[in-house]
Amino acid sequence: MHYFAGIDIGSTAIKIAIIDENKKLMGYKINASGSMFYKYAKQALRELLGELKIDEKSLIYTVSTGYGRRLFKEADENISEITANAIGAVEAAKRKCDIKTIINIGGQDSKAISLDSEGNVVNFVMNDRCAAGTGKFLDVVATNLEIGVDELSKYHFKSQGTPLSINSTCAVFAESEIIGLLGTNNKIEDIIAGVHYSIAKRIVKLVKRVGIKESIYFDGGPALNYGLVNAIENELGKEIFVPEFPQITTSYGAAILAHDSYNYKSEALD
Amino acid sequence: MIKRKIETPKERQNRHKAMEAVALLEKIKHEFKEPPKAMEYFYNLYEKVYCKHESLHENKAKVGTMCIQVPSEIIYALDAIPLRFCNGFYADDEIGSDFLPSKSCPLVKATIGQFSSNSFTDIPDIIISPTTCDQKTKAGSAIEEMGFSVYDMEFPHTKESEESREYWRRSVRKFAKDLSSSLNKKLSKTKLKNAIKKIGYAQSLYHKLNILRKNSNSPILGKDMFLVTNAFFFDKIDAWTEAMEILIKECRQRVKDKVNVASKRSPRVIYTGSPPIFPNLKIPVLIEQSDAIIVADETCSSNRMFNDMASIDEWFIYDMLDSIADKYLKGCTCPIFTKNEDRKRRILELVREYKADGVVYQAFAGCQVYEMEQKSILEAMEKAGVPILYLESDYSPSHLGQLTTRIEAFVESLKNRKRRQ
Numbered sequence: 246m247h248y249f250a251g252i253d254i255g256s257t258a259i260k261i262a263i264i265d266e267n268k269k270l271m272g273y274k275i276n277a278s279g280s281m282f283y284k285y286a287k288q289a290l291r292e293l294l295g296e297l298k299i300d301e302k303s304l305i306y307t308v309s310t311g312y313g314r315r316l317f318k319e320a321d322e323n324i325s326e327i328t329a330n331a332i333g334a335v336e337a338a339k340r341k342c343d344i345k346t347i348i349n350i351g352g353q354d355s356k357a358i359s360l361d362s363e364g365n366v367v368n369f370v371m372n373d374r375c376a377a378g379t380g381k382f383l384d385v386v387a388t389n390l391e392i393g394v395d396e397l398s399k400y401h402f403k404s405q406g407t408p409l410s411i412n413s414t415c416a417v418f419a420e421s422e423i424i425g426l427l428g429t430n431n432k433i434e435d436i437i438a439g440v441h442y443s444i445a446k447r448i449v450k451l452v453k454r455v456g457i458k459e460s461i462y463f464d465g466g467p468a469l470n471y472g473l474v475n476a477i478e479n480e481l482g483k484e485i486f487v488p489e490f491p492q493i494t495t496s497y498g499a500a501i502l503a504h505d506s507y508n509y510k511s512e513a514l515d
Numbered sequence: 516m517i518k519r520k521i522e523t524p525k526e527r528q529n530r531h532k533a534m535e536a537v538a539l540l541e542k543i544k545h546e547f548k549e550p551p552k553a554m555e556y557f558y559n560l561y562e563k564v565y566c567k568h569e570s571l572h573e574n575k576a577k578v579g580t581m582c583i584q585v586p587s588e589i590i591y592a593l594d595a596i597p598l599r600f601c602n603g604f605y606a607d608d609e610i611g612s613d614f615l616p617s618k619s620c621p622l623v624k625a626t627i628g629q630f631s632s633n634s635f636t637d638i639p640d641i642i643i644s645p646t647t648c649d650q651k652t653k654a655g656s657a658i659e660e661m662g663f664s665v666y667d668m669e670f671p672h673t674k675e676s677e678e679s680r681e682y683w684r685r686s687v688r689k690f691a692k693d694l695s696s697s698l699n700k701k702l703s704k705t706k707l708k709n710a711i712k713k714i715g716y717a718q719s720l721y722h723k724l725n726i727l728r729k730n731s732n733s734p735i736l737g738k739d740m741f742l743v744t745n746a747f748f749f750d751k752i753d754a755w756t757e758a759m760e761i762l763i764k765e766c767r768q769r770v771k772d773k774v775n776v777a778s779k780r781s782p783r784v785i786y787t788g789s790p791p792i793f794p795n796l797k798i799p800v801l802i803e804q805s806d807a808i809i810v811a812d813e814t815c816s817s818n819r820m821f822n823d824m825a826s827i828d829e830w831f832i833y834d835m836l837d838s839i840a841d842k843y844l845k846g847c848t849c850p851i852f853t854k855n856e857d858r859k860r861r862i863l864e865l866v867r868e869y870k871a872d873g874v875v876y877q878a879f880a881g882c883q884v885y886e887m888e889q890k891s892i893l894e895a896m897e898k899a900g901v902p903i904l905y906l907e908s909d910y911s912p913s914h915l916g917q918l919t920t921r922i923e924a925f926v927e928s929l930k931n932r933k934r935r936q
Contacts, residue, residue, distance in 0.1 A: 407566045408530070410538040412912045429545040442534065471519065479522040479530070 247305045249507065251333075251499025252286060253326065254278065254313030257352030257380065258466065259286050260496040261293050263304070268336070268504055272297045273493045282313040306507035308499040322506055326495050327358060327369050333498025334462045335364040337488040345458035348448055348477065348485070349495075350467040352380045355448060359455035368455045376416040378447040380467050385420055386440050390433055394470070400434040401441055401472025408438035419443070437472065445476035452481070461485040464494040528632040529568055531606035535912070536565035539794035543738055547803065548776045550739050551769065553762035557742045560750060561793060564636050571751055572596045572637045576698050579639030581626065581655060582647050583815045584670055584847070586839045588825065589691050591710035591752070593700040598639055599748040601816065602626045603792030605910040607634070614657055615650075620881040621910040622792065623650040630658045637749070639663070641697060643690070645670045648851050648884055666693065673853045674844050687840040688833070707835050711825050713752060720759040721821035727766045728810045729869055734769035735762075736776050737786065737809025738799050744817040745793045777808035782929035784809050785865045787858075787892070788877040789885045790816030795910050798877045801919055807926040810869040813862050815849060822846055850884035858888070859895040866901050872929045873902040875922070880907045902929060 246265055253260040255278060262273045274293040279285050294301060309320035310329040317323070330349055338344045347358040355378055358369040376382050387394045409426055413419040419440075426436050444467075452461075461483060467473055468491035478485055488494060522530065540558055544550070563569045576595035580587075583599070590597040602608075602625035611628030629635070644655030645668040652667075659665040669686045671679035695702045721744070727734050743762070747755060784802055786809045791799050799809055812818050823846030825838045848858035862874060874896055878885035889905050896903040904925040908918060 407533040407537045409541070410534045410912070412538070426541070429541060431541075439534070442530075475519045475521075478519060479527055482521065482524055482527060484521060 246303060247507075248299055248303050249500050249503035250290065250304055250307045251329065251496040251501070251503060252290065252307060252309045252314075252317055252320065253311040253329065253493070253496035253499060254282050254286055254309065254317060255311045255326075255352055256354075258492070259289050260311075260493045261286075261289055262493050262496040262500045263293060263297060263299065264497070264500045264504060266504070268501060270497065270500075271299070273490065273496065275492055278313070283316045283318075286313070286317050287319070306503040308503040308506065310495055310499045321503070324499065324502060327356065327366055329498035329502060330356075330464070330495045331358055331360055331364060331366050331498065332501050333494040333496070334464065334488075335360070336501050337494055337497060338460065338462055338486055342460035342486055344460050344462045344486070346452060346455065346461045348452060348461065348463045350378070350380055350444075350448070350463075350465040350473075352466070355379055355451060355465075357448070357452040357455045359458065370451055370454045372447070372451060377413070377419055378444045379416075380465065382416045382419070382444065383440070383467055383470065383473075385416060386423060386437070389420060389423055390427075390436070392433075397437055397441075398470045398472040400437045401470075401475070404432070404434035404438040406432065406435045408442050409435050411439050411443040438476070441470075441473045441476035442480070444473060445480040448477055449480040457481065457483070459483060462494075463487050464491040466492050468492075525633060528606060528610070528634040532604050532634060533566040533568075535604055535606060535794045536561060538912075539796060539800075542800060543742070543796070547736060547738070550776070551735055551762060551765045553758065553765045554735075554739050554742070556758040556761070557739075557746055560746055561742065564749065565794070568636050570636050571749065572598075576700075577637055577639045578694070578698075579642040581642060581644040581651055583820060583849075584645040584647055584843050585643045585668060586687060586690070586843055588707065588710040588714055588839050589687075589694065589702070589836075591713060592702055592707040593695055593698050594706075595640075595694075595698055595700075596637075596751075598637060600626050600629065600639070600642070601748070601790065601792055602629050603795035603910070604629070605795070605912055607632065608910045615654075618881050620648075620650050620789075620879050620883075621795075622789065622879060622882070623654050625910065627654055627657055630661055630663060641666060641694075643668050643694075647849065648882075650881075650883075666690075666697075671844070672851055674847065675854070680841070680844065683844045684837050684840040687843075688836050691836055702832065704830065704832055704835075707832060708830055711827070711835060711839070715824045717747070717752060717756055717759070718821040718824050720756060720763065724759065724763050724766060725811065725818075727763070727770055730770050731870070732770065732773045732775040733777050733808055733810065734766035734774060736803055737784075737812065738796055738803055740809070740812075741791050741796055741799055741817055742793065744820060747820060748792075748816075777803075778806060780806075780930060780933070782807045782872040782926055782933060783870060784926075784929075785862060785869065785871045785874045786812040786877070787814060787862055787874060789879040789882045790814045791877075792816050797910075797912075797915070798875065798906060798908060798918070798922075801915065801922050802875060802926070805919070805923045805926045807922075807929065809875075810871055811865045813848065813858065813865060819846075819848060850888040855888060855891075859892060862892065863895070863899055863901070866899075871901075872933055873904065873925065875925070876903055876905045878905070878907050880909050902932065 309317040314323040587597040607625040607628030611624030
């Protein structure tokens with residue numbers, strides 16, 4: 246059996262997905278990027294292969310993607326995360342819905358990608374070099390409120406009052422706005438709901454720039470936060486599709502591409 | 516996976532507005548020196564209407580008004596509730612932008628946006644649209660196209676001539692007749708008299724409270740006063756007057772106790788121009804955050820509503836209607852009129868009576884008449900030696916930096932002037 250890997254080296258996490266010849270997901274791994282992208286990426290790949298008991302030799306084609314994709318020298322090919330994301334999303338939602346729009350919130354940026362009916366990227370936009378409305382921002386908020394990032398969703402759905410507005414367009418200023426809100430005895434859940442809505446509004450503006458076409462796919466780490474998912478749905482007025490493993494869509498897409506690329510090349514040689 | 520429910524467009528709009536309302540109330544309640552305790556009534560009122568979306572006037576006929584010029588006396592006399600739909604929400608302004616040119620007035624855009632998104636707690640049965648400024652005049656027809664019943668009330672643009680006075684009187688009489696038939700209620704002498712007295716009493720209360728602001732120790736800040744007067748747009752009039760009586764009592768006590776909500780050196784400012792309407796109290800809040808205090812205002816969302824009373828010789832229906840008409844035309848200082856000496860005079864009077872150190876003139880970007888009248892008011896103030904700051908702003912909640920700098924610099928210059936005197 247031959248295997249294919251997609252390695253997505255992001256600003257905060259390294260995501261690796263491995264698939265077999267039938268494009269079946271064999272396993273995945275998510276590690277922190279830390280300070281040494283290359284070293285940690287190699288280490289994570291080795292660990293994952295070990296866990297799946299796959300011989301390194303049967304891993305025949307690797308595609309790297311993401312912010313640090315060029316650092317991973319062993320890759321047979323590297324592609325942009327936009328393409329990889331689109332391929333991964335279409336594949337992950339296959340037989341459930343036709344994806345026309347992708348929302349991706351990463352550690353330090355956010356994107357909206359528009360696809361045509363064949364799943365090709367037609368247009369995409371990214372946020373302006375700023376951490377507000379990204380995963381990092383949620384990290385900062387959780388730290389401020391002394392809760393875990395994974396608890397944000399729980400608090401969001403607890404909010405009974407009006408979500409509190411966060412108007413600052415900058416993550417640093419927004420942080421001081423949140424501290425201000427804490428100072429006047431506001432409920433943590435209302436602050437969190439407000440944070441989610443401030444991100445959601447920003448994302449919806451981004452999506453509007455490429456056009457809102459259904460079905461809508463949402464991935465990246467923050468998609469694990471159902472409070473944020475619901476806030477975006479409310480702002481859009483439309484349901485969005487969240488995959489089972491939202492963090493690995495892009496690496497999964499890279500793996501799919503590794504598979505197709507390899508087969509294309511071997512066909513060409515035949 | 517958690518089962519998620521998606522908001523309807525109306526729910527979403529209501530949430531957007533609630534978030535704006537809470538953001539302002541948070542600021543007003545917590546970032547200033549102790550407001551009068553009686554203000555709680557007004558804070559709760561806004562929360563009730565704009566955050567919890569509770570209706571105040573169930574089972575009552577409701578008449579929406581698009582401008583200050585619609586005589587509330589007549590509406591009350593016909594057992595209906597006047598609700599003024601001049602709107603201050605940015606969320607509605609954003610929606611209204613789809614209906615009007617981009618350079619239009621945010622207030623008019625917000626009003627149209629509210630009708631288009633149907634985000635009312637009390638839905639009006641009929642909307643009265645006086646032909647005051649061009650944008651409001653045209654907004655009436657846009658709202659009608661959305662399926663609301665709109666009544667155009669003709670309003671003249673000169674106020675000195677006898678012809679315009681007669682024209683407006685006829686317009687008011689016609690309005691009384693038409694509204695009476697559309698609500699299927701008879702306009703009676705007693706009811707009209709009572710309505711005039713009720714509004715006259717509300718006006719007298721406003722003056723009682725306002726006079727207390729002449730003291731060098733200020734019992735109440737301008738941002739609270741705007742909330743009080745703004746509530747008159749939609750509150751139950753009896754509840755409003757009752758809350759007012761309590762507030763006046765407390766402010767009188769505060770004056771006796773020499774309570775000062777500002778600091779001793781805070782410059783005293785008169786506010787004029789495009790009307791601040793909840794929750795767009797951006798400029799008044801910035802002024803008072805910069806350590807100045809608004810001691811009086813000349814705007815149609817506040818002082819102009821209460822200024823002049825209907826003065827009646829004979830309590831016959833036609834005499835009452837005529838004097839109501841005169842009250843709304845002659846006392847008005849809106850910049851839609853050809854000439855506006857009255858407005859200059861009124862601002863200067865306020866500066867003198869309230870011992871103000873300066874004037875802040877705000878015009879909404881797109882509110883043409885206020886933008887146009889700016890020059891002549893600035894000249895008049897300069898001539899009288901009164902410092903004045905002219906600002907243009909809109910409803911957007913971001914980009915406050917530049918406005919803050921300009922206001923702070925103006926307040927500092929007033930302080931320096933005060934020190935030298």
